[in-house]
Amino acid sequence: MVVEVKNLVKRYDKLVALDHLNLNVEEGEIFGLLGPNGSGKTTAINCILSLLKYDKGTIEIFGKPMSPDAYDIKRDIGIIMQNVAVFEELTVYENISYFCSLYIKDKSEVKRLTREAIEFVSLEDFTKFHPKKLSGGLLRRLNIACGIAHKPKLIILDEPTVAVDPQSRNKILEGIKKLNADGATIIYTSHYMEEVEQLCSRISIIDKGKVLATGTKDELKAMISLGEKITVEAYNLREEEIEELSRLANVSSIEYADNCLEIKSKKGKNNLIHVLDYLQNHEINFGKIYTQMPTLNDVFLEITGKELRD
Amino acid sequence: MQVFKLYFKLLRSISTTLLLYTVLFAGITIIQTVNRNDNVTGFMQDKISTAIVNYNEDSPLVQGLIEYLEEYCEFKDLGDIESDLQDALFFREVEYILTIPYEFGEDFSAGKDVSLEKKTVPDAIYATTVDAAINTYLNTAKNYLYTVPDITEEELATYVSNDLKAQATVQINEKTDKVVDSYYSYYVNFASYILLTGCIVGVSLIMLSFHNINIRRRNLVSPITFRSLNIQLMEGNLIFVLGYDIILIVLGYILNPIKTIDTNVLLHWLNLIVFSFCALGISYLAAMLVKSKQANEALSVILPLGLSFISGAFVPQFLLGDSVLHFSSFAPVYWFVRANDTIASLTVHNFTNIKPILSYMAIQIGFAVTFFTLSLVISKSKLQREY
Numbered sequence: 218m219v220v221e222v223k224n225l226v227k228r229y230d231k232l233v234a235l236d237h238l239n240l241n242v243e244e245g246e247i248f249g250l251l252g253p254n255g256s257g258k259t260t261a262i263n264c265i266l267s268l269l270k271y272d273k274g275t276i277e278i279f280g281k282p283m284s285p286d287a288y289d290i291k292r293d294i295g296i297i298m299q300n301v302a303v304f305e306e307l308t309v310y311e312n313i314s315y316f317c318s319l320y321i322k323d324k325s326e327v328k329r330l331t332r333e334a335i336e337f338v339s340l341e342d343f344t345k346f347h348p349k350k351l352s353g354g355l356l357r358r359l360n361i362a363c364g365i366a367h368k369p370k371l372i373i374l375d376e377p378t379v380a381v382d383p384q385s386r387n388k389i390l391e392g393i394k395k396l397n398a399d400g401a402t403i404i405y406t407s408h409y410m411e412e413v414e415q416l417c418s419r420i421s422i423i424d425k426g427k428v429l430a431t432g433t434k435d436e437l438k439a440m441i442s443l444g445e446k447i448t449v450e451a452y453n454l455r456e457e458e459i460e461e462l463s464r465l466a467n468v469s470s471i472e473y474a475d476n477c478l479e480i481k482s483k484k485g486k487n488n489l490i491h492v493l494d495y496l497q498n499h500e501i502n503f504g505k506i507y508t509q510m511p512t513l514n515d516v517f518l519e520i521t522g523k524e525l526r527d
Numbered sequence: 528m529q530v531f532k533l534y535f536k537l538l539r540s541i542s543t544t545l546l547l548y549t550v551l552f553a554g555i556t557i558i559q560t561v562n563r564n565d566n567v568t569g570f571m572q573d574k575i576s577t578a579i580v581n582y583n584e585d586s587p588l589v590q591g592l593i594e595y596l597e598e599y600c601e602f603k604d605l606g607d608i609e610s611d612l613q614d615a616l617f618f619r620e621v622e623y624i625l626t627i628p629y630e631f632g633e634d635f636s637a638g639k640d641v642s643l644e645k646k647t648v649p650d651a652i653y654a655t656t657v658d659a660a661i662n663t664y665l666n667t668a669k670n671y672l673y674t675v676p677d678i679t680e681e682e683l684a685t686y687v688s689n690d691l692k693a694q695a696t697v698q699i700n701e702k703t704d705k706v707v708d709s710y711y712s713y714y715v716n717f718a719s720y721i722l723l724t725g726c727i728v729g730v731s732l733i734m735l736s737f738h739n740i741n742i743r744r745r746n747l748v749s750p751i752t753f754r755s756l757n758i759q760l761m762e763g764n765l766i767f768v769l770g771y772d773i774i775l776i777v778l779g780y781i782l783n784p785i786k787t788i789d790t791n792v793l794l795h796w797l798n799l800i801v802f803s804f805c806a807l808g809i810s811y812l813a814a815m816l817v818k819s820k821q822a823n824e825a826l827s828v829i830l831p832l833g834l835s836f837i838s839g840a841f842v843p844q845f846l847l848g849d850s851v852l853h854f855s856s857f858a859p860v861y862w863f864v865r866a867n868d869t870i871a872s873l874t875v876h877n878f879t880n881i882k883p884i885l886s887y888m889a890i891q892i893g894f895a896v897t898f899f900t901l902s903l904v905i906s907k908s909k910l911q912r913e914y
Contacts, residue, residue, distance in 0.1 A: 266748050268744055268747060268748065288752065289750075291748055292750045296745065298744060300740075300741045301741065302739075302741030302742050302744065303742075304533075304537065304736055304742065306536070306537050306540035306541075307533075307537070307540075311536060315536075316749070319529055319749040319750065319751050320750060363745070
């Protein structure tokens with residue numbers, strides 16, 4: 218176990234930011250912490266890193282208790298915070314080199330690792346630039362390079378793609394996969410379910426400081442009753458036809474607006490075939506049809522009754 | 528020593544600003560020094576254009592008076608037509624018209640109450656010189672009349688002329704020590720402003736970078752201890768401020784036309800070094816209170832200027848009002864300037880004389896300790912709020 222958090226409680230006066238939070242991160246995995254803004258993701262990360270005092274619970278990293286002076290543990294951790302943490306007065310190279318040198322004593326090793334980190338985030342053309350001259354995406358990449366240059370065993374990324382353009386976002390996500398492939402264990406927090414779904418091997422869904430569910434994305438989707446979402450471009454549907462459609466097997470809800478029929482069905486076989494059969498038998502004109510498997514947002518919606526982005 | 532090395536890399540980024548301040552300071556000091564070297568030790572006498580209407584040309588006393596006045600006046604003969612004389616005065620051809628009436632010499636020698644007539648341009652400041660010269664001549668003559676009642680007019684004129692020709696030799700001795708003290712007193716007082724500005728620009732800006740919450744978190748999750756980080760920062764700050772002291776001391780020595788290093792100069796330097804700890808304390812406190820670099824830049828202009836003005840770093844303290852001085856005594860710059868002024872007037876270096884200077888320095892150290900303590904208290908409360 219790389220990280221083991223047990224019954225973590227953090228209060229801000231009367232507000233309970235973390236409510237008996239439990240997390241287990243296995244070696245070599247990309248662990249996602251998914252939750253809406255204000256759900257307690259960053260608080261949890263700050264507690265894990267001993268940047269915040271907590272009221273109750275235990276945190277172990279690499280099998281040892283984590284504390285502010287656990288420097289041997291800190292040596293193997295890389296952190297990429299939500300906000301860019303670099304010195305404006307230093308160049309790209311100097312920033313990466315400085316943060317790397319806090320972990321590595323050998324000068325030539327620092328140089329080599331700095332070069333590798335620059336290559337890793339593709340900032341070769343910007344080594345002499347100051348952060349102010351970099352675009353938002355490049356700045357995020359610099360932030361990542363500063364966090365991973367010393368080749369940590371555990372990398373914690375707290376919403377690293379906030380306000381990043383799609384191109385840079387893809388670059389960052391690819392980089393994270395590569396870091397994991399090179400052997401690093403990753404903890405990735407985000408409120409973007411697509412990112413977490415794309416990246417993480419295991420996910421904990423968190424809300425109001427509590428872990429609501431943990432598992433692989435398939436395990437999480439399997440936890441809910443929603444099977445698939447069928448969307449049909451159907452013309453001039455009558456009230457009775459919509460009523461009859463809603464009575465089809467496994468249909469849990471149905472909505473029709475602007476010639477668009479959206480059917481949410483429960484888990485079961487041939488849900489789409491039943492809908493198509495009905496449309497054909499009743500000679501209902503229809504156009505495009507597409508189905509969508511449940512997303513993590515659906516999982517979150519079913520568990521909490523609200524959308525991830527609410 | 529990564530943080531220590533980083534300190535100087537960050538310092539490099541503001542070196543242009545610091546250099547500009549230092550160059551500006553050096554420039555102003557040079558100008559001041561050049562001006563101070565123009566100490567007036569002699570002067571060229573200027574003569575006043577004067578028209579004389581003499582109705583008593585034959586009188587030896589009058590001739591003596593005119594001869595004496597030639598030292599002060601450039602006489603112009605414009606005749607005695609009233610309108611011509613008025614025009615000459617109006618067009619500033621002459622500044623003074625002196626009319627000597629008929630029988631003036633004889634009447635004066637006889638002890639009669641007589642007077643000369645004068646006309647000047649309005650607000651003629653030089654007219655008093657001529658008035659004074661006439662008074663001097665006639666008063667000297669009167670003294671002879673009182674003491675030697677039977678004196679003839681010729682004798683009177685001769686005696687007065689001889690008396691007034693007597694010259695006393697005056698030798699001006701430049702007292703080098705005082706010139707040096709005056710230079711250093713001015714230089715070091717002004718240097719306090721530059722030192723304070725430099726500290727707020729340099730130390731506060733660097734400390735602000737380290738106090739940035741995101742950077743502090745990144746440092747805190749690294750294997751470097753909090754204690755080591757703070758010690759390295761403190762070492763950087765001390766080297767910076769002492770380095771700046773040395774630059775100012777060397778600059779002061781180079782710019783001083785008289786290359787003398789005596790006890791007073793050494794005391795001035797010691798006072799500057801003591802003050803630099805205050806400047807460091809103020810900068811630490813500023814970095815704790817100020818939230819942005821822009822605000823710090825504004826503070827680096829306003830605070831040193833304000834403190835220096837009210838404390839007498841630019842204007843001598845004796846020219847400042849009592850209420851201003853009372854108010855400024857709550858600032859370390861006031862005690863720094865007081866110490867400098869006291870050092871400048873120091874001629875005998877015994878403990879009794881040096882004691883007040885040491886007490887002013889102790890007050891400055893007290894200020895420095897207060898600033899550092901306040902910074903630590905604020906830092907701790909900030910950390911507790913974040914933690």
